[in-house]
Amino acid sequence: MLNREKETEDKEALAKKYAEFEQEAMPHMDALYNFALRMTGDPEDADDLVQETYLKAFKFFDKFEKGTNCKAWMFRILKNSFINDYRKTSKEPDKVDYDDIQNFYETIKSSDVKTQHVQEDVFSQLLDDDISKAITNLPEDFRTVIILSDIEGFTYEEIADFVDCPVGTVRSRLHRARKMLYASLYDYAKDKGYLENLKNSNGAKDKK
């Protein structure tokens, strides 16, 4: 093949890479930005982290296996950058005493939990800020899995790959994370008097 033809071929390959990157990676920017914001807690750090993630992703886009989950691939790049550069004050994630958590959520009594639609009515009165604060206050291990599962819609296997632990651990953390979050939101609702409305609601459980 002539050099000129080879050069044209190289350029076409690069143009294809650029177009594929635009198509595959760019649509995940909102999700990456929100995740970065929730992990760093700072809009400027989140901006930098997402920019760095995109530059790395473009650089190594050849390594991305076409047809696999690009969003999960981008999240892994973001996580590595976060660990390297942004988790600066505490080099390790918060150490969690799992027994404490067990005790914490076991204080929720069955009698406090109403039917699902009543429960959702109570939670619907909470402000977005209350929900956001409750998520931010979760320990990092738990915050990560609940965001990835309930907000970003990743499967257990994808989350396990992301947090580098077995699928069973993901399920267990997610289970605990939801209970911790429930307990926090329940407290917010109680403090703000939303639970008063429950007194008049029908106590019968509309079982599944």
Next chain:
Amino acid sequence: MKINELKEKITALIDNEILSTEEKDDLELQINNNDSLYTEYVIQKSVKNLLQTRYADKKAPANLRENIAKQTFNLYNAELESASKRRSESNNNLYSFFRKPQFAIPLVILMIALFLSSPLFSEKSPNDIIIEQAGMNNMYVQAVNNFKSIMKGELSLECVSSNPEEVKKYFNENGVAYETKVPTFQFWNLAGGVISDESGKKFAHQVYAGSSGQILYLYQVDLDYLSNNGEQPLNLSKDLLNYIHDGKCLKMLDSSYKTFVWENEHKVFALVTNEDPELIEDNFLASF
């Protein structure tokens, strides 16, 4: 099966992670017949629903989108340019020899060896080099993080002085074991210095301030304390060390802050600032 195991299975049921229909039916039956399991189901389901409906992703800021689009386009152009360079390099007079079998193999080996050792092969763009910088002991990463901490008010000066001699004295008397450079400038006032500690070695940082909120943070490290392989307390990638050793200044101007890294008098300097980069190049860098 223990009750706690069943409760965790409820999480998987809600997330559609139980594949067996039999297992699903069995679990649903148990949920309907056990208050504690039902409670668990309500908790898990209502939290998941709440997050899905109330905590959706917000839009990434428009300026972030623009920056990323611009930077990836720049990277794309840089790769195009580099591909063209490589191609024209290989288009030389030796091409005809490849057609002669007796020269073909030795020449292929020679060409590969020449190509691998050529500066073109190893030359990386500043963006590529910046991307390589990673880890808590990386001087570049530390410089950027320290600048951000200063901007957030999380890192304060230990020696507050506009007198360069006082700041130098502070560095010398507090364990910085190399000669430091503390110049003064027309546009920015020296605010003071702070010392960091890496594996018992002390390092000098100084800050300058402009009249309209501009901050210039300078980190200077003697070359003897830097390596690319973890043998020294601080590191920078080999490409970055080579780049600045050739007398070039590595600049990163696309972010909300600007970074400059260069080598001078056996020391490496990293400047991170929110100041106009042209002013920095004409006034600050010119002093080194």
